[in-house]
Amino acid sequence: MRELTLPISEADIRALHAGEIVSLSGVVVTARDMAHKYLVEHFIHREPASDERALYEEIRALLRNGGIYHCGPVMKRHGETWQMVAGGPTTSSREEEYADSIIEHFGVRVIIGKGGMGGRTKSACLKHGAVYLHAVGGAAALIAQSVKEVTGVWKLEFGMPEAMWQLRISGLRLVVTIDAHGRNWHEEIANASEQVLQSLLAELGG
Amino acid sequence: MNTPVIVADLIELIKRTATDLPGPIEAAVIQARKREAQGSPAWDALRVIEENITLARQKATPICQDTGTLNFFIDYPTGWSTLALSEQVRTATAEATRLSILRPNAVDGITGENSGDNLGEGQPNIYWQEWTKPYLRVRLLLKGGxxxxxxxxxxxxxxxxxxxxxxxxxxxxxxxxxxxxxxxxxxxxxxxxxxxxxxxxxxxxxxxxxxxxxxxxxxxxxxxxxxxxxxxxxxxxxxxxxxxxxxxxxxxxxxxxxxxxxxxxxxxxxxxCWAYRKHELMWHAEGVVEYA
Structure with missing residues (x-):
């Protein structure tokens, strides 16, 4: 099993192929529906406002050659620090309309989620050198064990699931399902299952 | 009759449901893994799921971080107050959230603002049925988004x-x-x-x-x-x-x-989903509560 560490180079990303199981370490940032909309609307579609410039720079520094995790965790506060109680992936397809511009603008190399993503993300992975890594949906207790430290949080006002948590992970097992060579496993399986479906439905009256 | 106070039992039900996957579903996951090629991503995913089920049960933490919509199906004996019970369900839900058994999961339908305690318009969700049996049955299904x-x-x-x-x-x-x-x-x-x-x-x-x-x-x-x-x-x-x-x-x-x-x-x-979280309690009397 290949070991990957964030931040990661484009060359290391291009060495990966769909279907491979990998182990990921480093700092990732959680982002789901509100965060994606926020990043695109506040930083990509316009110049960052002066009172958000510092935040933008921080986010940009962490995401460059870094990773976004589609996750809305259960967190527990211990004084000044946070601990992840449960944190599996959320469905990634909801972020399809944002992912390509975020990959391009921030230089994100790794997107972690579940359920796969579509054609726009696949193209962005191919063009900019990024991959989609599939975590096991629902495996929240186990994944929380791979989170060694919650190093910070942005936009906590979005609420616990939607905030951007910075997580130092170690040895998180993931499957490459969209690679930087134009392969999208999810499309391939959807197409193959469509063939089977059509043959089952060909039995009219069935 | 006065409707009994069952808040602690409801919290226990929520905790079991969020953290302890029913045995038959776990067994079905194990059977499914045996049908997949060892070492394949499908086999590996099922193995991760099995480990996760065991770990969540041991540590009493949520199986899935999306602790879902709380769907309560409540059969109550004649004479019990659904108003009083509904208040107790709300109290138990907020307390289970405070204990990190549930993720704060109810957001304003329009603004997206999180209520912080899983309470809100239509949350938690309760389906009522009066029945002729002398005990109360509460079935809980947690279903993620x-x-x-x-x-x-x-x-x-x-x-x-x-x-x-x-x-x-x-x-x-x-x-x-x-x-x-x-x-x-x-x-x-x-x-x-x-x-x-x-x-x-x-x-x-x-x-x-x-x-x-x-x-x-x-x-x-x-x-x-x-x-x-x-x-x-x-x-x-x-x-x-x-x-x-x-x-x-x-x-x-x-x-x-x-x-x-x-x-x-x-x-x-x-x-x-595979994280098919459901449990029930049957409340007969103070201290006489069966879970299944």
Whole structure:
């Protein structure tokens, strides 16, 4: 099993192929529906406002050659620090309309989620050198064990699931399902299952 | 009579449901892994799921971070106050959230603002039924958003799928629903299905079907046969655990029926993920509470 560490180079990303199981370490940032909309609307579609410039720079520094995790965790506060109680992936397809511009603008190399993503993300992975890594949906207790430290949080006002948590992970097992060579496993399986479906439905009256 | 105070029992029910996957579902996951090629992504995903189930139970932490909509199905003896019980369900829900058993999961429908305690308009969700038994039964189904988003409702006839108003037509739309979901509802899943009713009744009955034991037999032989067939055929689609490809896409299919208007023939599908979290309590008297 290949070991990957964030931040990661484009060359290391291009060495990966769909279907491979990998182990990921480093700092990732959680982002789901509100965060994606926020990043695109506040930083990509316009110049960052002066009172958000510092935040933008921080986010940009962490995401460059870094990773976004589609996750809305259960967190527990211990004084000044946070601990992840449960944190599996959320469905990634909801972020399809944002992912390509975020990959391009921030230089994100790794997107972690579940359920796969579509054609726009696949193209962005191919063009900019990024991959989609599939975590096991629902495996929240186990994944929380791979989170060694919650190093910070942005936009906590979005609420616990939607905030951007910075997580130092170690040895998180993931499957490459969209690679930087134009392969999208999810499309391939959807197409193959469509063939089977059509043959089952060909039995009219069935 | 005065309605008893059962808040602590309700918190225990929520905790068990969020953290302890029912045995038959765990066993079905283990069986599913044995059918996959060892070392394949599908096999690996099922192994991760098994480890996660064990770990969540040991540590009493949520199986899935999306602790879902709290769907309470409550059968209460004559004379009990649903108003008082509903207040207790709300208290227990807020307390379970404070204890990190539940994620704060209720956001304002328009602004998205999180209420912080899982309380809000329509949350938690309670289905009431008065019954003649002397005890209270509370069944809880926690259903996350990923699988709930994969639910569907078909109005037959459906021209695209050539689905007519008969069980053959129902089969066609159910296979379509599984195909459209791919791995996005956290396969391997379970289908709860309602044939008939109006649109809103269909979704409620489809969820109610999910309360059936995983391996029970449908009392209607025609529906039992349809359940078996759809399960077998869905598993031939090759979608597999998490949509990684593989032999197990569904763990079960549960189909019920309601009367309908002559003009309407709805088939409603509720997709439940593998994290099929349900438990129940039977409250007989103070300190006499059975969990299942």
């Amino acid at each position: 990923g699988c709930e988003n994969m639910g569907r409702q078909y109005a037959l006839p459906d021209a695209r799928l050539q689905a007519k108003r008969d069980l053959a037509g129902v089969r066609r739309v159910l296979l379509d629903a599984v195909h459209q979901a791919q791995g996005q509802g956290c396969a391997p899943g379970v289908l709860g299905v309602c044939i008939g009713g109006d649109r809103s009744q269909g979704y409620v009955e489809a969820k109610r079907q999910l309360l059936r034991p995983l391996h029970d037999a449908n009392a209607d032989p025609a529906l039992a046969a349809l359940e078996d067939r759809v399960l077998r055929e869905a598993n031939s689609l090759g979608i597999g655990p998490m949509g990684f490809g593989g032999k197990t896409t569904l763990l079960g299919v549960k189909i019920g029926a309601l009367h309908r208007l002559p003009a309407s023939y709805f088939v409603t599908v509720s997709y439940m």
